[in-house]
Amino acid sequence: MKILLIGNPNVGKSAVFSRLTGIHVIASNYPGTTVEFTQGIMKIGTEYGDIIDVPGVYGLEAYSKAEDIAVKMLEEGDVVINVVDTTNLERNLHLTLHLLEKNVPLIVCLNLWDEAKHKGISVDIKKMEELLGVPVIPTVAVAGEGIKELVSRIPQARNSEFSELSEEQRWTEVGKIVSRIQSIKHRHHTFLEIIGDASVKPSTGIPIAVLVMFSAFEIIRFIGEGLIGYVFEPLFYKFWQPLVTGLSSLLHSGSFIHSILIGNLINGEIDFVQSFGLLTTGLFMPIAMVLPYIFAFYLVLGFLEDFGYLPRLAVLLDKGMHKMGLHGWSIIPTFLGLGCNVPGIMATRILESRREKLIAAAIISIGVPCSALQAMIFGLLGKFGGWYVGIVYLTLFVSWVILGRVLNFVLKGVSPELIMEIPPYRFPVLYSLLKKLWMRLFFFLKEALPIVFLGVIAVNILYVLKVFDAVANFTAPIVTHLLGLPKEAVIALSVGFLRKDVAMGMLGTLSLTVRQLTVASVVLAMSFPCIATFVVLIKELGVKDTLKSISIMVVSSLAVGGILNLILKN
Amino acid sequence: MITKMSVADMESGETGKVVELLGGAGMQNRLKSLGIRPGAKISKVNSAFNRGPVVLKVGRAQAVLGFGVSYKVFVEVDR
Numbered sequence: 179m180k181i182l183l184i185g186n187p188n189v190g191k192s193a194v195f196s197r198l199t200g201i202h203v204i205a206s207n208y209p210g211t212t213v214e215f216t217q218g219i220m221k222i223g224t225e226y227g228d229i230i231d232v233p234g235v236y237g238l239e240a241y242s243k244a245e246d247i248a249v250k251m252l253e254e255g256d257v258v259i260n261v262v263d264t265t266n267l268e269r270n271l272h273l274t275l276h277l278l279e280k281n282v283p284l285i286v287c288l289n290l291w292d293e294a295k296h297k298g299i300s301v302d303i304k305k306m307e308e309l310l311g312v313p314v315i316p317t318v319a320v321a322g323e324g325i326k327e328l329v330s331r332i333p334q335a336r337n338s339e340f341s342e343l344s345e346e347q348r349w350t351e352v353g354k355i356v357s358r359i360q361s362i363k364h365r366h367h368t369f370l371e372i373i374g375d376a377s378v379k380p381s382t383g384i385p386i387a388v389l390v391m392f393s394a395f396e397i398i399r400f401i402g403e404g405l406i407g408y409v410f411e412p413l414f415y416k417f418w419q420p421l422v423t424g425l426s427s428l429l430h431s432g433s434f435i436h437s438i439l440i441g442n443l444i445n446g447e448i449d450f451v452q453s454f455g456l457l458t459t460g461l462f463m464p465i466a467m468v469l470p471y472i473f474a475f476y477l478v479l480g481f482l483e484d485f486g487y488l489p490r491l492a493v494l495l496d497k498g499m500h501k502m503g504l505h506g507w508s509i510i511p512t513f514l515g516l517g518c519n520v521p522g523i524m525a526t527r528i529l530e531s532r533r534e535k536l537i538a539a540a541i542i543s544i545g546v547p548c549s550a551l552q553a554m555i556f557g558l559l560g561k562f563g564g565w566y567v568g569i570v571y572l573t574l575f576v577s578w579v580i581l582g583r584v585l586n587f588v589l590k591g592v593s594p595e596l597i598m599e600i601p602p603y604r605f606p607v608l609y610s611l612l613k614k615l616w617m618r619l620f621f622f623l624k625e626a627l628p629i630v631f632l633g634v635i636a637v638n639i640l641y642v643l644k645v646f647d648a649v650a651n652f653t654a655p656i657v658t659h660l661l662g663l664p665k666e667a668v669i670a671l672s673v674g675f676l677r678k679d680v681a682m683g684m685l686g687t688l689s690l691t692v693r694q695l696t697v698a699s700v701v702l703a704m705s706f707p708c709i710a711t712f713v714v715l716i717k718e719l720g721v722k723d724t725l726k727s728i729s730i731m732v733v734s735s736l737a738v739g740g741i742l743n744l745i746l747k748n
Numbered sequence: 749m750i751t752k753m754s755v756a757d758m759e760s761g762e763t764g765k766v767v768e769l770l771g772g773a774g775m776q777n778r779l780k781s782l783g784i785r786p787g788a789k790i791s792k793v794n795s796a797f798n799r800g801p802v803v804l805k806v807g808r809a810q811a812v813l814g815f816g817v818s819y820k821v822f823v824e825v826d827r
Contacts, residue, residue: 236781266809269783297808349785374810378803379760379794493794493812496801505814506801595814596801597778602810 179227181220181332182251184277185261186270187234188601190289192216193319193610194261195231198329202617205320205610206483207601208510209234210528215251222332230255236269238276252280257335259328261287264294264301264316265602267360271352274310278340284312285335287328291316293604298363306359311338320607370603377490378600387494390487398474402553405470414450414466422448422457438638442687451558452687460634463554463683464627469619471553475517476618477611484606484614488513489598496596502582503589504529505596508538515542517549517618519711523718533591537582539719540727543711544734545578547678547703550626554682555699562692569742570699577704577738581730625710626677633673633680660736661701662743663694671698675706693746697739704735750826755792755802756818763791764823771820782811784821 183191187209196203199218204211216231235245238252252258260277262270277284288301306314313334317324343351376382422440429436431443440448441455450462482488488510496506508529515522519542526538547555559566586593640646646669650657654665661667670684685698706728707715715724758764766788769776783806784790793803793810802818804811813821 237777239777266783266807268807269781269809272781299808345780349787375793375803378812380800383794489812493801493803496812496814497799500814506812595775595817596812597775597782597814597817598812599782600803600810600812 179222179225179256180254181227181229181257181259182255183229183231183259183261184248184252184273185234185287185289186236186263186266186273187599189234189261189263189270190319191231191234191261194259194287194289194317194325194328195229196613197319197322197325198229202613203231204614204617206480206614207486207604207606208483208489209599209601210510210525213524213527215247220329222329227257227332235273237273238280252277252282255282257332258282258284259287259332259335260284261289261319264288264290265297265299267299267301268352268356271355272348275340275343275348275351278310278312278338279342281337283335283337285328285332286310286312286314287319287324288314288316289319291324292318292321293602296368298365300361300363302359302361306355309355309358311340312336320610370605374486374490374603377487378493380494383490383494387491390482390491394478394482398471398478399556401474401477402471402556405473406466406557410466410470414462418461419448419450425457434642437642438635441638451683454634454638454684454687456631456634456638459683460631463679464550464630467557467683468550468553468679469622471556472517472549472622473615473619475549475552476615479513479517480611480614480618481606482513484604484611486601486603489600492596492598493600500593501586502541502579503537503586503591503593504534504582505593507596507598508534511538512542512546515546515548516552518622519543519546519548519707520714522546523711523714526718530594531591533589534594536719536723536727537585537589539715540585540730541578541582543707543715543727544581544704544731545574547574548708550622550677550679551682551703554679554686555703558682558686559692559695559699562695566692566696569696569746570703573700573738573742574703577734581734626679629677629709630680633676636676637669637673637680637684656736660740660743661697662747663690663698664688667694667698671702671705674702675709675712678702678708693743696746697743700742701735701739704738705731707731750824752822752824754819755790755804755813755821755823756815758792758823758825760792760794762825763789764825765789766821767824768822769820770822771817775817775820779813779817779821783807783809784811784813790823 183195185191192203192205192212198220201218203216212233218229219226220229232248233244235248238249260274303314313331315324315328377386426440439455439457441453441458444452448458450458453459492506492509495509499506511522511525514525522542523539526535529535650665650668653668657663657665657668670681674681681702766786791805793805799815802813
């Protein structure tokens with residue numbers, strides 16, 4: 179049996195899906211979180227069914243790609259669970275009627291039931307079932323309420339006797355139904371609504387945006403630094419260092435196996451940042467330098483996502499983003515990109531035109547450093563003072579803006595206008611917030627750790643084999659003259675193709691001056707995408723545009739690095 | 749007096765009844781799917797400053813329209 183979850187954007191389909199299948203998918207409080215189908219298996223009675231989380235659609239007219247796909251999926255589905263936002267019955271029921279006309283067995287999941295109650299909206303479920311001719315189950319998916327009943331009543335899903343209606347007739351019909359099943363108590367604006375409105379008015383919205391961004395940054399730094407200083411560093415120095423020191427003396431410094439596992443001894447001792455062995459830097463870097471910041475970043479991002487702040491930021495930035503050929507909504511993929519470029523680039527799918535997608539994906543992979551790289555920049559460059567970290571961010575930001583403007587000028591076409599729904603502010607549910615955080619951390623541990631380990635091993639083997647020397651000599655003119663870096667830096671920069679945090683870690687072993695480290699950080703962030711980003715770029719943009727983007731990256735990183743080198747020299 | 753105007757010309761806080769949508773079928777459909785369709789009551793939340801986007805209250809939901817689109821939605825406002 180194939181069960182489809184269909185509904186308007188941002189009604190909680192992904193939350194329902196997670197509850198039904200136990201499979202964790204990212205759910206946030208803004209439309210367009212799900213850009214790919216997610217499929218899972220659920221048990222109904224003694225039977226198993228395939229359940230599919232379909233991206234949100236407003237209608238079945240096949241006006242957008244998402245709607246097109248939803249219509250096609252509909253032909254294969256055996257049962258449709260229509261997830262409905264109880265607080266927006268009118269708009270949601272329009273889709274419900276449309277689904278009923280298609281003659282598929284349907285069951286309505288009346289989600290956000292608690293929010294509706296809170297807003298003074300009550301719905302007569304009995305009457306609704308009678309008028310629609312299908313089962314209706316109220317739920318609060320994020321809290322798991324009503325899910326059991328929904329599952330037990332899936333077998334009762336049935337076709338209704340609605341015949342094909344025209345657009346106008348459908349709206350009239352919806353109006354009739356809503357007036358018979360819904361009653362609204364008048365109430366005053368809630369606190370969340372008042373700050374919601376204040377966040378989009380320029381006079382209050384801009385100060386709020388500055389405050390939110392500043393606090394977000396400070397909280398991430400506070401949590402990240404705190405975890406490193408009070409938890410992870412003590413753990414490594416107290417418990418791990420004695421163990422690896424013992425192992426080091428067993429293996430004899432300078433032997434092949436010692437180079438791989440322990441790395442180089444710095445002044446006769448293991449240095450977790452510089453030794454660069456698998457068991458020293460290979461573990462310390464991802465766990466004690468990167469993970470704490472990833473934790474802090476995704477905690478804060480998850481809160482902003484679930485609270486519903488990002489779409490409001492999109493409203494405020496819309497005008498500025500138009501100069502880059504984008505509209506304000508592209509700030510959401512950009513924010514995701516600050517965590518990891520891969521989900522950021524995937525989220526550009528919500529943008530309408532191919533041109534927009536190309537611009538957004540290109541400037542994300544060039545100007546938006548992922549959290550792993552940022553953590554390493556903080557860890558290594560931050561030691562010299564916040565000023566240099568600031569220079570890196572400012573340079574990346576300016577390059578991001580300039581590049582966007584240039585692409586907007588060069589690429590033919592117009593930037594589409596923003597037409598989006600703004601979700602209401604919601605207090606995040608702790609359970610879903612933590613679950614989402616865990617998923618993202620787990621993704622990092624599962625996907626990134628093995629590559630970090632592989633990278634460290636590969637680097638050490640190539641060092642022993644002296645392969646790097648040849649490469650370094652070959653590129654020396656560019657690296658030394660243009661960027662002012664030692665010729666070995668090219669090796670670190672090329673390791674960036676594997677993982678940027680490992681590359682940054684390698685730069686840390688070169689005893690660079692602060693000026694060199696600043697230039698190298700910028701070049702590393704801007705040049706090649708890492709391999710994971712590369713793969714997703716090809717998937718989203720195709721080979722041709724990916725190669726175009728990469729050539730833009732190489733050229734602009736060298737240009738910006740060269741200019742920065744000149745500026746900092748004086 | 750009932751006046752017909754585009755959403756861009758509404759004052760912030762003002763409520764009006766949608767009477768006409770301009771633009772291509774695709775755009776009109778996206779507007780309709782957000783509940784912005786002839787007959788619907790909408791009110792303006794923010795006053796777009798300096799050619800910025802417009803935030804509207806549509807039923808109990810909110811929608812944002814880019815500056816250009818806001819000239820394509822016509823409403824009747826009782827002033």
